Each structure stands twice: as structure tokens, then as C-alpha cells.
Amino acid sequence: MNSDSETLQKNLLSWLLTDPVSSRKYTQVKCKDINGADKPLLTTTEFTSGEQEGWKPQTSLLGEIPTVQERFQAVLKRRLKVEVEDQPPLFPWETQILDYPEYVDEPVMELVPSWAWVAHQSKLNLPTLLPENIFRQLLDRCQALITSSLPLGAKLVQAVESFFPNESQLLNDLAGTIQLRANLRYGDTLNPMPNLDSDYSDLQPQQQMLVSLLAAQQLLESLTLPISTTNPVLERQWLTSVGVLNLRVEYQSQGPVPKLLIRGDLPSKGVVKLQGSGSQARAESSSPGCLSVELCCTQLDEAYTLMVELKEIDQQPLLFVIIPTK
Template sequence: MGAWIAQLKNFNLPVPVPETVLVQLLQRCQEIAHSSLLEGAKLVRAVEELFPGQSQALNHLAGMVMTSPARSGAATTSPPPGTSYPASYEAAVPAQQMVLSLLAAREILSSLTLTVSVSQPVVERQWLTETGVLTLKAEYEPDPNSAHLRIQGSLPSGGNLVLRGDGSQSRAERSTPGSLSVELFDLKPSQPHILEVQLAEADPTPLIFTVRTAEV
């Protein structure tokens, strides 16, 4: 996952979260982003392996995190009552570490999810990698006869895009930096689609996004 960590280090969290924790959260968030779970359940699922046996506390703190304001794409929230944020993640008490991990998970899940709709048919996303910036543009055409999803990617190095839907797949690759495009037709309403991005030179592990279509 080394190529993808640069983006996570740019999150505006109250206290920096260790890279080892961010890597684990990124892996878990990729696994659950496409699920039908509600946001709070996704956050708890993302961090529960870090805090075994603490599901009740995590559920409570996840509620706090979800109601906290997000400014300029950066999640911020107050620390648990009666405490303040410590100088480092390692120096934090468990409740503080839970909040910081939940905040990081919320940022990761948000970054990994692209939602296009009738009212917002185009969504763009950037992800900083160790070789440069990956740019993705999702375009949705809600044709009643053949709804259409197209992903354009600008890759900082050679690599490939794979877009998967319900029984269908579109793939494109190139050996040098530049643009790629994948698309699917005959989409089912509200069906999540999986987009895998792989940068051949930087990291053999793909980054997995979830692309959601909404009919509003």
C-alpha cells in the first residue's frame, strides 16, 4: 500500500495518526466502502480490529464523529468529554485513539467513495501518490434505456483502471503516464460499482474506489 499513503498523510486530523494505523484503516475501508452499511456502522467496522472488545464505546464515539463539522474536506471534532487531544497518537488514552481512528476512517471512506446522480452527474477526485497526483472523473448519464457510467483517469505513471458492475467489467491500461477511460452501460439503479486503480511502477497493490449512482 506504500504508493497510496501520501494522500492519507495530508488529512487535517487533530493529531497525526501513525502510518501503520493508516495502512490498516485504508485496507479495511476499501473492503467495506461498497457495502450497504450505514455510515456509523462502516466507521465502527473500519476501526474495530484496532480496538477489540470495544464495540459499545466505538458506536458511541462514531455518533460524535458523524455529527462533527467537516471543513474543506477535513474532519474535525472535539475530544471526548473531560479530555483534550494529546501531543501524539501514542500518548493518547484509548478513547482519544478511538476518536482519531474514527476521524481518519471517515476521511478515507469519503475519499474512496464517488457518488454521482441526476443532480450531480460529474464528480472529480484527486489522490496523492508517491509518483504524483492521480485524478479521477466520474460521469453519469441516467438514460432511462441505458444508464451509462464513465470513469476518466489521469495516471501519474503507467497503470490500469478496472471498472466492475453487476456482471460486467471494463478495463484500460497504458505503460506511460497519461489518461485512461473505462465505462459501463445498462446500469442498475443504486448499484455500487468497484473501480480498481493500479500504478504498475509504484505499487502492485490496487487502490479500490466505490462509485455509487443515485437517482436524485
């Protein structure tokens, strides 16, 4: 009996050794239920190289979850839509629901390019036009120099020297020539300014210096309004992109106190301000038209500044200087 048991164990051990553990065996076992009916019960057993931790039970995927989420979102959207239609949200400045027109029947405001003062360059007597950015900087420099007591040649050099660094000597020589030309009487020995076929950027450096100095000289002349007791009235025009600015300066010496009167015909709504001798006069209009200011002028050879601001031009005002003389 013992020998039979040992033989059986050896045979079982031999069978197990010949069947690798890593291989997968599937055994179908028939079981009988308690009622005696034969029902096959399929049992599947899996062996995986002896590594039990690698075995993972199969979990069933709940396919109905995305459908539930979509239905929930659809219901939520419908609910929010109904609530918004019943009680529309208000803007921060509103206290109740208002009906706004679909459009406003008003004329469209015309956009005016910035720095409309540069349009005046077309009125200058130059061989060729300067680029707009250079002319704008030059106009700024000239407005800053008009009240200076420096001679004309020094003003010209200071107005353009930032464009031509390390060229002070040549600029001074050219400025002297231009100052001599300015002192000549027009129509006598002064020849018309020749035109250049090339653009400013294509000119030689010395030609660019000359054109820049000429522009500075004419700008300083345009921004200076000289009047005297013998020539008490002066008229000046300045072209802008919104029209022509007309100025009339008058020195009234009759009466107990001399007066300086300014009349400006503005192409748009704006401000005219006259300042000097510790006092100022200001006038403002809400539409194009004429503005007038006056100021007592008890001292001659004193600089008065005239500022003109056009409201439709988004930039700094245009500044003139008035020096009454005998």
C-alpha cells in the same frame, strides 16, 4: 676347573644384580674390518625397563615432501590458468564467447517506497497523523467495507475495532458522535478540527479511538464516489508518493442507453478497471497520462467498483465504489 667356572658365574651374576636393568648402558666396541684396518664401529644398545614393546625405531622424516607438494600445486595452477585463458568457460545461456560492456549507459530506475497510497493521509483533516502501519491497515479495512450496506456508524466501528479490543461500547458512542458531525453541513455549526500537540502513540486510548474513527470516516468518504442524475459529474483526487491521481466520474443519461464514464489521469503507468452489472471495462497505459473506460449503466442504486493500479507501486490496487442515484 669346575670351581673356577662356578666362581665366574657367581661373579657375573653378582655384577648383573648390582647394575639395574632399567638403567641405560652405552658400550663402545672397536671392531676390525676384514682388511685389518682399525675402524671404530659405534654400537648403541638401549634397555628400557625390560619392556621391549615400548621401544620404537627412529624413522627419518621426508622433509622434501611439502616442497614437492607446493611445486605440484604451482604447476597445476599455471596449467589451469593457461587452459582457462585459451578456452574461457561459458555461462549456461551462452553458446559462444561474447564481449560485454563494462557498464550500461541507462538511467537508474528510481525506487518507489511500497504502499504509496498512504501519502494521502496528509490530505485528511485529522488532529494528528496515524502511524503508517495503522493507517495502512485502516485503509485495507475501509476498502473492504465500502461496498457494504451497513450504516456509517457500523462501518466505522468495524474499521477500527481490531485496534481496540473489548471497547465496543465506547467505540459505538464515539462513532455516533462522528456520524452526527458528518451529517452537519460544513461551514454552519461545524468547527475546524483542533490539532493535537502529541503524537498518536502518546495519546490517551479514548483520544486514539477518536482519531482512528475520524480517519476511517474520511477514508470511506474519499473512496466513495456518489453521482446522480442531478449531479452527473464528480472529480476526486488521491495523493500518492509518485504524484496525484485525478479521477473524473460522469453519468451520461442521454441517449438510448445510460453510460458511466471514468477518466483517470495517472501519475505513472497503470491500469483502470470499472466493473458492475455483470460486465467490466479495462484500460492500461505504459506511461503516465490519461485512461478512459465506460460501461453501460442501466440500473441505478447499484454499486460499481473502480480499481486503479499503478505499476510503479508494488502493492494492491486502490478500490473505489460508485453508486449512481436519481
